[in-house]
Amino acid sequence: xxxxxxxxxxxxxxxxxxxxxxxxxxxxxxxxxxxxxxxxxxxxxxxxxxxxxxxxxxxxxxxxxxxxxxxxxxxxxxxxxxxxxxxxxxxxxxxxxxxxxxxxxxxxxxxxxxxxxxxxxxxxxxxxxxxxxxxxxxxxxxxxxxxxxxxxxxxxxxxxxxxxxxxxxxxxxxxxxxxxxxxxxxxxxxxxxxxxxxxxxxxxxxxxxxxxxxxxxxxxxxxxxxxxxxxxxxxxxxxxxxxxxxxxxxxxxxxxxxxxxxxxxxxxxxxxxxxxxxxxxxxxxxxxxxxxxxxxxxxxxxxxxxxxxxxxxxxxxxxxxxxxxx
Numbered sequence: 001x002x003x004x005x006x007x008x009x010x011x012x013x014x015x016x017x018x019x020x021x022x023x024x025x026x027x028x029x030x031x032x033x034x035x036x037x038x039x040x041x042x043x044x045x046x047x048x049x050x051x052x053x054x055x056x057x058x059x060x061x062x063x064x065x066x067x068x069x070x071x072x073x074x075x076x077x078x079x080x081x082x083x084x085x086x087x088x089x090x091x092x093x094x095x096x097x098x099x100x101x102x103x104x105x106x107x108x109x110x111x112x113x114x115x116x117x118x119x120x121x122x123x124x125x126x127x128x129x130x131x132x133x134x135x136x137x138x139x140x141x142x143x144x145x146x147x148x149x150x151x152x153x154x155x156x157x158x159x160x161x162x163x164x165x166x167x168x169x170x171x172x173x174x175x176x177x178x179x180x181x182x183x184x185x186x187x188x189x190x191x192x193x194x195x196x197x198x199x200x201x202x203x204x205x206x207x208x209x210x211x212x213x214x215x216x217x218x219x220x221x222x223x224x225x226x227x228x229x230x231x232x233x234x235x236x237x238x239x240x241x242x243x244x245x246x247x248x249x250x251x252x253x254x255x256x257x258x259x260x261x262x263x264x265x266x267x268x269x270x271x272x273x274x275x276x277x278x279x280x281x282x283x284x285x286x287x288x289x290x291x292x293x294x295x296x297x298x299x300x301x302x303x304x305x306x307x308x309x310x311x312x313x314x315x316x317x318x319x320x321x322x323x324x325x326x
Contacts, residue, residue, distance in 0.1 A: 002026055004098055007284045008105055010255040019256075019284055020051040023291050030069040033061060034290050052260070052270060056280045056294035062089040062238045069094065069288045079131035080237040089237050091133070094288035099240045102285035103137045104144070106254040110244045111175070111198070114144040118167055121152045122160065122178035122186065123202070133237055134202060138177060147172065155182075161190035168194045175200060176225075177233070180217065187224030200231040200244075214249050234309065238293055240285040243307070250306040256284040259307045261300055276300045276310055 002022045010016050028035050028045055038045065038055050048054055061067060068074060074092030081088075093099055107114060121138040142150045149167060153160045167174045175198040178186070183201055199221055218230040229247030243251040243259070253259060261277040263269040271277045279297040286293075296313045 033065045056292045063087045068092040078133040115146040118147040118174040119145045119150040122182045164192045191224040193226035239283045241283045258282040
């Protein structure tokens, strides 16, 4: 079985490929749903020598099956957000410590130690339901913060404004993590000029407001908070890792995560840089579920390896962490 610590110690392309192959074989052997799908494709597992040859499981399988390795008892099952009448994805997580290690190491890779930040989570629609992986992550980040001001907010916009003003006066490093529509509500009702603030949107209007393109959305938030850029988080129920954008809608992944762009007309072919196609995600932290997921997002990879999300396939569900784009 692959060693968890080895997943989070990847520092080269060769090491990533070796670990991806090891996890692929482990999941083929131990995950019955994934094994059945790989067999259906008539994939010769013994001939797979590179992660580009590994089959990716369509994300809709998480709506109809429990994607978990045999013998693993889920410690918690995360469920996707959405609107009434939708079929939700569910992700049984066998080892929450792996998820925690992934999001903590991933966050600190991009932003430094969590303990240095006040973490403010404006996530009303997530707080109003159970099974949110984002709430679980935010709760742990808040708990890791060294500051008592860290915490969740539902719709206490005036109180949150007052806290932001206090933190600005105290010159404390602060992250405001919020669902898009709530950040807009706060920006319109109680703007705060706080140039040092890290504003991070998770995407999604959830039917609460009219959809906006990313450029327009970020312009409104930058003006309201006096910041030069808006950060974003790219994650989903079916994953245990996140990618982050430090502005301009370009995302980077931690070393144990990779995004590939597949041809929309041939899901087994991959596109070069600057070509738009379907987003496939390798998340090696998702070891007891499936690390190779074919999403319904559309995107492209830029020179240098950063990727951009450009929308979703037609007729696909509007997901909780789906980003607004141009």
